[in-house]
Amino acid sequence: MIDLIGKELAKLFPNIPIYRENQKGGFQEPSFFIEKVITVVEPELFDIQMRNYNYQLVYFPKLDEPKDDMEMMEEILLDSFNLLTDYAVIRNRNFKQSDDNTLLLTFNVQVRAHKIDNTTKQQNMKFKGKISDER
Incomplete structure (x- = not known):
């Protein structure tokens, strides 16, 4: 799922670099960091x-004028980051600018999973009877 999110971004x-793991030397600016927060499963018949995957996307803005960059990035994500192509809709998007000059986006992806x-299947089929060709 994170790969699909990364491909959309x-x-x-x-x-813009996209990270899944923390970086020892810190994150390059601008860049994205994606992490899964929680998965909720609701059994059905x-x-x-019904699986609800919850994620957090962190955007590290450009160092010069970070507030302007975060506002611009939020608008782009609001307009364009709403679908994982050929897979699922991105739901419940919530944006927040944090005190440490990062843009936080939380969202979820809901998927109906079948066992x-x-x-x-039909490895051997026994048939008794005949097929009539009369009309």
């Missing part, structure tokens, strides 16, 4: 689950 911002059935 890379399409929108091809020149017939081995179906994978690995059993062999």
Whole structure:
């Protein structure tokens, strides 16, 4: 899922680095950091689950005029970051500018998951009777 999120961000911002892990020397500015916050699972009938994946996206703005950069980034994300192409809709987006000059975006992706059935299908079929060609 994080790979799909990263691909969407890379399409929108091809020149901005996207990180999944903390960086020992700190994050380059501008850049994104993505982390999963929590996953909530609600069981449904017939081995179906409603899965709600919650994420936090941190944007580290340019060092010169960070407030302007964060406001511009928020507007771009509001307009363009709302779908994981061919997979799911990005829901419940919440933005906050933190005291340490980062833009925080929390959101979730809701997916209906079916249990994978690995059993062999119709390996051998026995048929009794005949097929009539009369009309």
